[in-house]
Amino acid sequence: MATVEELKLRVRELENELIKCKQKRCAEKDAGGSQKHYRQRIEKMSAEVVDSNPYSRLMALKRMGIVEDYERIRSFSVAVVGVGGVGSVTAEMLTRCGIGKLILFDYDKVELANMNRLFFQPHQAGLSKVEAAEHTLRSINPDVSFETHNYNITTMDNFTHFMDRISHGGLQEGKPVDLVLSCVDNFEARMAINTACNELGQIWMESGVSENAVSGHIQLIIPGETACFACAPPLVVAANIDEKTLKRDGVCAASLPTTMGVVAGILVQNVLKYLLGFGSVSHYLGYNAMQDFFPTMSMKANPQCDDHYCRKQQEEYKRKEAERPKQEVVVVEEAQVVHEDNEWGIELVSEVTEEELQAASGPKPDLPEGITVAYTIPEKVNAPAGEMVEETEQSLEELMSQMKRM
């Protein structure tokens, strides 16, 4: 009978073997039968201005006074959850920027139906997304370390493993990743990431694109400091389209390479600003493609959040805030803040059925122009007017179950 320790050892051995096997496959493919010559690994980033230097235009950011120490990019490990329309481009941008390590999670296969978005190519149809992505990304930049997981993070076992990789997938032995990026397309996966990051105190960024393909957003979530995904209904960008024109018959959502590309671009730009310390890191940035409107905002964590790890992180944050003299993370100016006096009503914008849409009524929360919530508490819940973040928790359970049914 094997002991727990022996089994754990065996798991680690097998994981290492698997990674090696995958690396060999990639190396063989690269060399394999092919005239394709990929570039050699580069030991040290150089600013030398020669055609053969893939980092010259990035190192120039130092000379331009934008980034103080660009080489630091190599010390970071980023997890990308969801390697679809936004996640694949996100991973490619980070790879080309020379990120130290990427951990990719997805359980989907490449299909021809994905070809209206950037990154994947028809000859990859049938491959798992993480496998196809790793192969392409490695050939683009062999200096990046890749780790891929072809599973759904929301199942119990996978979630445990996901948590483990977030907490130990850093470039330094046993350290956590530096950032988790949510590029998933459903509520359940977002909630799983939220749960994991709240428990681990892991900073992450959310991204999303609407079902009608003409709006999207990114959001920075610092557990304990900014609103988590359970603190308040998720915010989305209103497309300003007559909702009656939305026809839903259980078929596929629309998507555009443009909207996905813009969302990936503003997401990775925010990642670079956050990791390398330049510019203002946005808490929330929306994109309304119909009007070319980009609303921004900020929202604090909800002291009555349903997620007890979020509340715990808030305590921790308060304690640290009281201790340290000054905050580290530079945050965008809160020119547009959430109005504190709000009433809640149903206001469905995306990921909803026609039926639920018809039930939409009641007052909307007072958010900056162009931003609205993905769902709100129905009036029948009898939510009294009051402080916004306070309000939310009262029927969050109901909201969650409502969302899960979508």
Added chain:
Amino acid sequence: MATVEELKLRVRELENELIKCKQKRCAEKDAGGSQKHYRQRIEKMSAEVVDSNPYSRLMALKRMGIVEDYERIRSFSVAVVGVGGVGSVTAEMLTRCGIGKLILFDYDKVELANMNRLFFQPHQAGLSKVEAAEHTLRSINPDVSFETHNYNITTMDNFTHFMDRISHGGLQEGKPVDLVLSCVDNFEARMAINTACNELGQIWMESGVSENAVSGHIQLIIPGETACFACAPPLVVAANIDEKTLKRDGVCAASLPTTMGVVAGILVQNVLKYLLGFGSVSHYLGYNAMQDFFPTMSMKANPQCDDHYCRKQQEEYKRKEAERPKQEVVVVEEAQVVHEDNEWGIELVSEVTEEELQAASGPKPDLPEGITVAYTIPEKVNAPAGEMVEETEQSLEELMSQMKRM
């Protein structure tokens, strides 16, 4: 804490994965270097929701009430001038959207130094950009017609040929293209496109990214109606960075896949909106990556424009306007218009030398927040205060020669 049973399960999973990985390695070796299978051409776009349909997510735009007739995309021909960081992604987005025809112009070769931007891959180093792009794009979508020209449009002979292809490169025999996109990185090429489009009355869109990689813009130019590139100094987005930090020693500009991706995304989104008739087509949309700020504006053609074809187009436009009952092109609301009372001073933002930067002084024109001009008339020219578009022409020649020296 994992139980023995859970760990045993994990060991089994990993063993299976390892076997699969090894099998795949063998299979791949057997197939060794064999032809990649690209997808077949598709005669008619279908909205059918099956994994094998590359157009299902685009045709869904109709069902979502965004686009009335998506299939029309196949009837359009677009010229992309410059296949670099913005142009290549622009061409890929249009290809994935199923555009009818693309005409690509570039005289550059792919270099490893381009690998910090999307699209090109290391194994393409040394190939001409148009050749490498065509190969990749054709394998992504064989339904698109491609025409490539590996030359510099600014030389006399090439310019004549360029004009010819713009006027006869449409999908219908002998018809002009539907749109020209400028994705070039220098003033001379922009002026060449401007000259050609003014003479031909060809609608085009401009795009640009700053030398420091943290700002960019797109602009729609309708000859005779909106300001052309010679009507007024080109507008750029201020990065709000202390200009003294800009160090220029004749070496390479910085660039980022994020900024380039965002600019390509908003450019192609504007193209889709213009061609397929949805949303508001932006006249000018800027991107300031440091602050996540996206200024918009509009500017009318200058009756005293130096380009006599521009003035001719203005006459033509006035005549047509008087004739037709209503305008066809939907244009973004002019919430922020150019202030009419301006003084001009040197205000150098990009594509300038340190020397010219030092000469910068004098008042700035009163443009919307975040937008400024790439250069202005020096005060010594003694330009009087007055109506903005009127002002410009007084020393446009001088400005042009100034810019040419950059």
